Amino acid sequence: MMNTIFTPPMYIQRYEFVIDFVKKNKPKKVVDLGCNDCTLLRKLKFHREIELLAGLDIDSAVIRDKMYELAPIPTDYLQPGDHPLTIELYQGSVTERDPRTKGFDLVTSIELIEHLQLEEVDRFTEVVFGYMAPVAAIISTPNADFNPLLPGLTGFRHYDHKFEWTKAEFQTWAMKVCREFGYVVAFTGVGQIPAQEESIGFCSQIGVFQRDRSGGDATRLQSNVTEEHLPYRLLYNVVYPSLCDSNIFQRTLVNEVLYWAETLRREWLEETTGEGEEESKQTDEEEEDCSRERMEREESQTGEEQEDRERVEADGRGFEVENEEVEVQGRTDRGQEEPYREGQSVCVSLVRLWSCPRVQALSGTVQRLTEVLLEDSRVQLTNDGTAVVLADSDDEDLEWVETCDNTGTGQFLVSSVENEDWETELG
């Protein structure tokens, strides 16, 4: 019934509330109490600041139902995060203390407490705010004051609810939490407030708690974890690939380099051989225009601006100053910023590849890029190590993979050998 009177449905609005909080506050460790079929966790896993995402529910069947949907997908291997994401799912009760739930930045408890007996709420309160002691907690529960506005409702909103608090009852409980455990709370909610009924409040009332004292005991000390009683049962545990793993870093950077090298080669071939004479003439003219424009621009620059520009260009290339002169000379002579032919092959300079933002972000400097590529048998470099050589036969071993994730759509060049590795890893 609830879902029919709100758009989007209430449960989606509650998830969106949590997601907005996560976007704003960027917690690294998040645990969802009463996670049910892990719907909220599946949404949160896309927030790459999160390093540890845990879920707890008393009902193991409901967790097991969809827990494998939390496994990494091929995109997670193709676009790994900067740091690993660990996901842990536990079966257990929020009324019990388990040291693995300590030291979280954010605890969420969405429409859970009303499923507890009132005496269990006291234990829940002590476990969450006294023992787990997170930096922040989001607690949501139905607002009983709103019930008369729900069409056809008699009694509680769900057969398993043990109570439903009015706004005043929820706020009394929350203020007591703050006094006893050192938190501050902000009251809010989701579910549109009817125009004339503002005093009634939201359909789902939410307390956002923030710890207002330094929680010295809140650190998740792994060494203690093994020594203490662990009442929760670990049902699922997965660590996502990340750039912290040197193999994954190398593979990601090489994929990116090969993708861009191939793209630049195709564009260059189209420009230089694929078009008619008229087209080439036009390109030459355009180039001439460009150099003229550039010269004019440079002439109009002050000495300081010119120095700045040169420094930026030099920094961008990441070379030592002595090398820079030699390299720049070489490139200028041979026009190496653009691809060039060597026999049957096309070469794409590392400086040009490094100017691609993702390659730059991953490698840092051209020198580092060179070092990584020298170590990888999938990449052939010119003898002087300044360019990637793309032999015509490359296409046989490589295929383009289209993929998309929450960040958009990407294209990746992968070898069939790598595909086999992923299958094993995903196994």
Ligand code: SAM
């Ligand atoms: N938080 C989810 C959401 O917003 O979609 C699910 C809410 S559902 C109404 C309540 C969940 O709390 C159920 O999955 C139930 O199994 C779980 N639950 C009830 N008592 C619990 C307890 N003592 N400890 C942990 N989970 C409990």
